[in-house]
Ligand SMILES: NC(=O)C1=CN([C@@H]2O[C@H](COP(=O)(O)OP(=O)(O)OC[C@H]3O[C@@H](n4cnc5c(N)ncnc54)[C@H](OP(=O)(O)O)[C@@H]3O)[C@@H](O)[C@H]2O)C=CC1
């Protein structure tokens with residue numbers, strides 16, 4: 032059974048007198064830093080001069096170059112893009128990471144695949160919210176929280192897990208639930224989820240449905256409303272109460288089509304593809320590909336991203352959303 036933790040299991044006292052450097056002030060950095068500060072923690076920000084630096088200043092934080100922040104803090108939370116973390120760690124974090132400090136991550140990629148190898152006399156922990164940074168902030172402001180995973184890779188001080196739990200409480204995660212895992216399990220499941228289901232699987236499914244309808248002469252607007260716009264409404268129901276709640280809300284006709292036709296779309300070939308994708312993650316092939324892609328200035332990332340941005344579904348979607356007030360200022 033996976034261990035679960037809530038507010039009563041976490042003691043913010045272990046953070047008393049400890050300074051937290053949040054390195055990076057993007058999606059996760061901003062959300063986590065604002066929540067920690069509102070929870071009474073001593074938070075500084077480490078970034079390079081530029082957009083994030085300016086935002087952090089506007090939000091009222093003390094902002095430093097990464098090396099200075101790492102030097103000044105007891106807990107160093109690395110919220111930089113995964114593909115940049117190893118170089119920035121070597122250049123700007125390693126020197127300030129002295130005995131007894133805590134190095135923290137929200138994703139285990141660089142530890143699992145050996146891109147960052149911390150010294151043995153520091154704590155290495157993870158607090159990984161299971162949701163994007165703006166939701167980490169928004170739910171905290173609503174008095175709720177986004178669930179998170181914690182993991183301890185190295186416990187040099189004997190209280191690494193207590194530190195991770197207190198940090199999780201500081202960002203609001205124990206208001207929801209905190210699940211204990213390992214760096215390996217978090218990294219492999221997170222990569223698999225985003226590739227096969229949440230991001231990759233979902234966009235491929237929607238794109239295929241849109242293209243099938245348009246190829247058969249249906250208006251792109253109809254195709255968009257059916258396969259993309261309505262997707263959120265269905266996903267919200269699944270999120271709230273599983274497949275059962277969603278099926279309670281849809282027509283019997285839709286439910287019959289769902290349970291008989293869905294498995295034809297995601298059939299044995301998709302299971303085989305998912306298995307292959309998981310094995311590429313487990314044996315490091317995906318990590319190597321992504322690391323090399325970054326070393327060669329991302330030719331595949333850039334070409335495929337551009338192709339999707341130019342796809343008809345994106346043009347039609349932008350036009351339809353512009354008609355509806357609820358999408359303004361998004
Ligand atoms: N996005 C999410 O919701 C989730 C992310 N995670 C994990 O959280 C971590 C952070 O991801 P995310 O928040 O998406 O990252 P973002 O891309 O949103 O933000 C990255 C931040 O790092 C800064 N940065 C980039 N390069 C440098 C550099 N060379 N020197 C100093 N600062 C730099 C950026 O600043 P600048 O403006 O200068 O570019 C920015 O503030 C990753 O490990 C990710 O896997 C985990 C769960 C969910």
Ligand SMILES: CC[C@](O)(C(C)=O)C(=O)O
Nearest residue numbers: 161162163221225229230
């Ligand atoms: C689904 C994408 C994600 O894994 C996340 C928001 O949790 C990410 O790394 O951004």
